[in-house]
Amino acid sequence: MxxxxxxxxxxxxxxxxxxxxxxxxxxxxxxxxxxxxxxxxxxxxxxxxxxxxxxxxHQAPHWGDPARPQQMHLDVMVDDVPVAHARVLGLGARRLTAAAPGAGEGDVYADPAGHPFCLVPRPGWASPVEEDRA
Missing domain, CATH: 3.10.180.10 (2,3-Dihydroxybiphenyl 1,2-Dioxygenase, domain 1)
Structure with a gap:
């Protein structure tokens, strides 16, 4: 319980x-x-x-640096990683990994205050994210 x-x-x-x-x-x-x-x-x-x-x-974490660990991170479920990539960058996010968006090697970003978050492709069991806004 x-x-x-x-x-x-x-x-x-x-x-x-x-x-x-x-x-x-x-x-x-x-x-x-x-x-x-x-x-x-x-x-x-x-x-x-x-x-x-x-x-x-506040001291922002540094991705991959154990002296300033991530503290927490958010996984953000998206319908299309490359589209979401462009949108979060336009809002002020910063890319922390070098692979192409959606390449399966981790899509890790920092929000404007330095907190890491990942863009995660929507799993098959979840309804499309766009339906949440309808």
Whole structure:
């Protein structure tokens, strides 16, 4: 029996509003709460989501560097990796791996605050991501 249910994954960052805007655009979800130091992105104000918390001394992880490990990363399910690649770069992401997008060698990026995330091809059991927005 579960003890609880996930409310938010809270991510430290230097600018919560800017990072929330990035993830809002990537996930197609709204900012459902915002103050100066804490911003939430979720499907609605009645859902759990990602929260971004101001951390003025935040040091971004360096991919592959054990001295500054990834801390956490998000796997983002997408319908088309090359299309998603172009869109996240346009939003301010930075590519951390050298393989061509969708080449199967890892599609790892950093969000504007340096947090790593992966673009993962949608598995066959999942409905198309675009249907989530309908």
């Amino acid at each position: 579960a003890i609880g249910r996930l409310h938010h994954l809270v991510v430290d960052c230097p600018e919560p509003r800017a990072l929330a805007a990035f993830w809002s655009a990537v996930l197609g979800q709204e900012v459902t709460y915002a103050d100066e130091d804490f911003v939430v992105v979720a499907p609605s104000d009645r859902h759990s989501g990602l929260a971004f918390q101001r951390a003025p001394d």
